[in-house]
Amino acid sequence: MRIKGKNFDGEGGEEEEQKLVVGYALTLKKKKSFLQPEFERLACKKGILFVAIDVNLPLSDQGPFDIILHKLLGKEWGDIVEDYRQTHPEVTVIDPPYAIQHLHNRQSMLQDVVDLNLSDFHGRVGVPKQMVIMKDPLSIPDEVAKAGLKLPLVAKTLVVDGSAKSHELFLACDWSSLSELEPPLVLQEFVNHDGILFKIYIVGDAIKVVRRFSLSNVNQCQLAKVPGIFPFPRVSSAAASADDADLDPRVAELPPRPLLERLSKELRHRLGLRLFNIDMIREHGTRDIFYVIDINYFPGYGKMPDYEVIFTDFLLTFKKKKYRAISCED
Numbered sequence: 001m002r003i004k005g006k007n008f009d010g011e012g013g014e015e016e017e018q019k020l021v022v023g024y025a026l027t028l029k030k031k032k033s034f035l036q037p038e039f040e041r042l043a044c045k046k047g048i049l050f051v052a053i054d055v056n057l058p059l060s061d062q063g064p065f066d067i068i069l070h071k072l073l074g075k076e077w078g079d080i081v082e083d084y085r086q087t088h089p090e091v092t093v094i095d096p097p098y099a100i101q102h103l104h105n106r107q108s109m110l111q112d113v114v115d116l117n118l119s120d121f122h123g124r125v126g127v128p129k130q131m132v133i134m135k136d137p138l139s140i141p142d143e144v145a146k147a148g149l150k151l152p153l154v155a156k157t158l159v160v161d162g163s164a165k166s167h168e169l170f171l172a173c174d175w176s177s178l179s180e181l182e183p184p185l186v187l188q189e190f191v192n193h194d195g196i197l198f199k200i201y202i203v204g205d206a207i208k209v210v211r212r213f214s215l216s217n218v219n220q221c222q223l224a225k226v227p228g229i230f231p232f233p234r235v236s237s238a239a240a241s242a243d244d245a246d247l248d249p250r251v252a253e254l255p256p257r258p259l260l261e262r263l264s265k266e267l268r269h270r271l272g273l274r275l276f277n278i279d280m281i282r283e284h285g286t287r288d289i290f291y292v293i294d295i296n297y298f299p300g301y302g303k304m305p306d307y308e309v310i311f312t313d314f315l316l317t318f319k320k321k322k323y324r325a326i327s328c329e330d
């Protein structure tokens with residue numbers, strides 16, 4: 001029997017701390033990078049128990065869970081989680097599938113940053129000029145010229161579904177090569193940012209920012225010499241952090257904390273998500289002009305410093321809320 005966070009065995013009256021049961025549905029790769037032994041040990045010490053969800057069995061037959069964490073591909077899984085969320089309001093599902101879906105499209109993922117129009121608040125945050133191409137590769141050069149986008153352009157798949165293909169990026173350096181690209185895609189102006197990217201990890205109310213290596217600046221001269229379309233290396237997702245690199249302090253300087261706090265808070269509310277990260281770059285030659293280029297759901301938290309403590313604390317906030325609710329009913 002569960003009473004006010006304690007378990008009573010009903011016989012000798014002995015009390016045992018009630019566990020917070022977290023069901024998780026993650027890929028094997030994610031499980032390995034997220035559920036590291038040190039994290040599980042700390043969580044266990046704090047009364048959190050992780051239980052794997054079997055996706056081949058009905059979700060309602062499993063548990064009972066206090067919290068569900070999930071990141072799996074496909075609409076079918078999204079529908080299962082949404083249905084469970086509706087029928088089990090007592091369980092905290094992190095996060096709602098429809099809100100996650102918003103990040104699966106590279107156009108809609110950045111729309112809230114545009115709407116937010118954060119300026120004159122310790123800096124300015126926008127998104128690079130971009131456009132969507134749905135079909136007809138031959139028309140791309142004309143469409144791009146009409147939209148007024150400047151070369152070089154980063155070509156990204158429109159849909160982000162976690163597949164390797166959805167992370168294939170290209171740098172397009174001349175007009176005629178643009179028609180070699182494969183729609184549907186997003187074309188985004190390449191913003192010079194001195195090779196450093198800021199990854200802003202959000203876990204509920206907590207924010208952690210790290211530096212990562214990114215692509216070097218491209219100048220007009222290089223552009224004229226190297227026409228064509230070049231595959232992009234996924235430099236910034238490498239575990240190697242740029243936090244200890246010997247960098248120009250103007251480049252290394254982290255975005256102002258109040259700016260990050262405001263941006264994160266707004267995006268948390270607007271997106272309706274608690275677990276995501278934001279890829280942000282500072283425009284070359286400026287101190288306070290930033291661009292958000294990517295937002296990822298349930299990113300690689302295993303690479304976030306102190307993630308064990310931050311995540312454990314985050315999960316425990318739900319325990320407090322839950323037992324507060326029970327106490328109020330008494």
Ligand SMILES: Nc1ncnc2c1ncn2[C@@H]1O[C@H](COP(=O)(O)OP(=O)(O)OP(=O)(O)O)[C@@H](O)[C@H]1O
Pocket residue numbers: 128154156166167168169188189190191192193197213214215232234235236237279293294296
């Ligand atoms: N508009 C841009 N201007 C300059 N560099 C960019 C731009 N867009 C992307 N990049 C570079 O390319 C990398 C990958 O781009 P992006 O983050 O959009 O792709 P992704 O596949 O979603 O990556 P992730 O692994 O973070 O999910 C960025 O981390 C950055 O280094």
Ligand SMILES: O=P(O)(O)O[C@H]1[C@H](OP(=O)(O)O)[C@@H](OP(=O)(O)O)[C@@H](O)[C@@H](O)[C@@H]1OP(=O)(O)O
Pocket residue numbers: 029030033071160161162163199236237238277296297298299300301303
């Ligand atoms: O592979 P990692 O663990 O590093 O995590 C990456 C994560 O892959 P995973 O969910 O399969 O783990 C990616 O998710 P999908 O877009 O592919 O869904 C995306 O969120 C990246 O941005 C994460 O890297 P980070 O931004 O943290 O550097």
Ligand SMILES: [Mg+2]
Pocket residue numbers: 236279294295
């Ligand atoms: Mg990214």
Ligand SMILES: [Mg+2]
Pocket residue numbers: 160294295296
């Ligand atoms: Mg991404």
